[in-house]
Amino acid sequence: MEGSQSKSIRVKLVEIFLIVSVTVFVIVIFIYYNLNRTIREMDTVYNSNIQFNDLSENVGEIQNSLYQYLSTKSSDSLEDYYRYSQDYQELLDGLNNQVSGDPVKLAEKNIYYLSQTYLEVADEAVDRKRGRDAAGVRESYQETEEIYGYIQANISSVNTSTFVSNAKNYSTLRVILSYTTGFSICVLFGVMAIAVGWIIMMTRSITKPLIELAGVATEIAQGNMDVDFPIVETGDEVTAVAKACNKMIGSIRNYIEETKRNYERENELVANELRMKNDLKEAQLKYLQAQINPHFLFNSLNAGAQLAMMEGAEKACMFIQNMADFFRYNVRKMEKDVTLREELQLVDSYIYILNVRFAGDIHYSRQIDERLLDISMPSMILQPIIENAVNHGIREMEGEGVIHLSVFGNEAEVCIEITDNGVGIEPETAAKVMRGESVHSMSGRDSEGIGLDNVINRLRSYYGRQHVFEIRRREEGGTAVTLYIPKKGEELEDDENTDL
Template sequence: MKKFIRFLSLNRIRRKLILYFMVTTLLMAMACFVSYFNAQMLASGMDAIFENNQYLSDISDNVANVQSTLESFLSTSHSESLKDYFRYSANLRKTGEDIKDMVYDTDSGLLMHDIGNMIITYLGYSDTAVNAKRGRDIEGYTQNYAEASKVYDYINLYINRLTQNQFQENTKGYTIISGRLGYILLINLLIIIATIAFNIIFIIRITFKTTQPIISLARAANDISRGKYDVEQVTVDSDDEIGVMADAFNRMAESIKAQVAAIKEKAELETRLKEQEMQNLLMKSHLKETQLQALQSQINPHFIFNTLNAGAQLAMFEEADRTYLFIECFASLFRYNLRSLDSPVTLREEIENINNYIALLKVRYADRISYSQEVDESVVDIPVPCMVLQPLIENAFIHGISELESGGTITLRVREDDGDYIIEIEDNGVGMSQEKINQILGEDAEDGSPTESVGHTTGIGTRNVMQRLKNFFDYEKVMSIISSKPGGTRVVISIPKICVQRKKECHRA
């Protein structure tokens, strides 16, 4: 019982609904019970009427059966008629004795009592007539049969009179029952109307009180979902679960409002930081461009190209093929180095420039350097920044294998691996320490600082290459360095396909 009371106290809405259904159920049960009681009373009265009529009809039929079997036996002396007479007379005698034993205080009761006495008298005459017939006493059975017939007529007369009396009494009783039934029907109708009116009023009230706060909560939640966080607090007067839900919603709305304000403030701060960072990168880019332009302005490029072309033609006329190839490679290399660092090129162009640079190195160092390529031709058309491979090849030669007397090897690998484009430059030189690798890849070192190595041809360091790759592809983890001392160094450039695709779409746009 305590658990049930606690259950109701913790579930107020459920308690209200349970009480509502209990009240309506009790009202309907009362109306149904009254209707059932009155219907049962009317049915009982009708049953009594029909039972009395049926009882008199059975007596009349039984007396008629005895009279007919008596007449049949007296006229035919047949044994079957005698058996039927004994059977019907026994039933009739029992009925007569039952009627005599009953107590009556009404006119109909007195008539019924007289009928019982006449039945006994009638059976006395009929039995005497049967015995006289069996004893061949013609005068005796004739006289008794005549008396029995008179009593038989009186019995039917009294039965008809009793039927009329009972009909009149039943009519009065039915009138009383009908009048009471009309009154009861009116009461039942009033109860039903009152129950329906109560249910309608109660349903409207409880529906309004239950749904109005929910509608307010729904509107407030819809406003919040649309980005309107300055909603008014939902006020609920009830102390049930809807009130608890409204309080929780109000607290949640305040919390969301505070969190959104904090997120906006943080986003504005990050936007300002990114703008400042972009300005810094733009300033660095302009500075590098200015430095390169200053370096380029020291020499007239057209004069150098014309001079190199003249030297190449002279070597070709003198059939100095190696000299012609050397000058041609140098001119192509110099022309490529004069390109803007911000202009994108294909990886194929970068590899061709590397081939020209290696050709110049082999003329100078002969067998001290060995160069090999493992290039996937399906990858070489991706866009990359200008001058990203030559500085790395220069560093591999200068700081890796130049100190070796022989057997220096540089390998360039280009392949596609698990959704990324991989470019590897590996040498078997002296290697470098982890501290040196951290200085090159670290965020605390500036481009061109003493911790960074630059190429003897380009003047561009590894950090410069890494930073330009990051800016070009908008991807941070673009470069890694693996080295052992001694054992060589491998520089790995990893470019996600999605970054390359985004860059191509940007160029097309």
């Protein structure tokens, strides 16, 4: 954020909440204080009347219990007398007993002293009753009745004058209470209205820029990249978001322009590459046309095979026939997918041709799971491996060469393993082969066919994974090559493994 006046949205919302909450709290406290003060004043108005009523009732109970005791000398009556006398004394302690110019206070003083005299005379009557002084009891009781009458008269007079005064005060307090309540409610509603209006204004100042940003974002989402986010200097996160979004839109525009330029360059490169491929194919076609016609070669080889058969040269016939099959496979299957069965047939023809060339020095055996022969794979995969085993393994050794091919599998993939008993591959060379690099033999004799790098790269590209090829030096001598071919859901038959 920029500037000392910048505030985040969170700070603004917290300020709104605190100010509104504190204002409402102060108003509520003000209303509560005034209502309670008025109620306390109203309670004070009636407390004096209640106090004099209690005095009147209590002194009446004393007089009644005294009469009962003096008449019957009952212990229960005496006990009531003492209890009411004690309660009456506590009530008297709350009266004024000092000289005052207030008529009510002066009346309270007279009641206080009359009551003290009354209690003394009543106690004297009780004592005379205990002393069996009948004449004294009658005299004391008559005196208590006289004083009791004065007390009740004074209480009634004070109570009446106090009630009249309190009634006026009560009416005044009720009016004050009504005005206070109405005023407090008006103030509360006014403050709430101001607070709500302020909150609406503040939230609108926060949400309006966000709504504008959302509208621009909707246009951009619909594909209009020519609009910019409006910059509203609110001093909070909205401004920062708008600026950041404009930078992002600028970067996206630049990226789109760069992508268009790259796409155009790529199209030009693709067009040039297509032209080059067409020129190359045309040159290859012209080159092939300059060579022996493949069909003429097949027909000639077949004619030679028939001639050799007619002359009784069965070995020559078989050799020519395998040569024809080998060339036919190369020409027809090079750009197509084949089955493992067809690849193995090509290997058989190739081994036969090699044994004719090398006087049968290559011993070839295989162990095949017939259930796996119909899986699909790229063409010309196994023959280069056999060729590599002969050229860089068996031909470098003395004695007979042995090549063994086995096909087995599990639920996920088919494994094709080709082993030989040649000189074996060096670990460094094996590592280069696994990386898909072109590697020649140590003797400098290059392969005349397809290299292992081509085989590995085609397998990885065809199956879309790296783990398709493994080459290693065997501990017992020679080299082992293993291909891992995914099954791709082919169904297996229940045939037994077949040894050939």
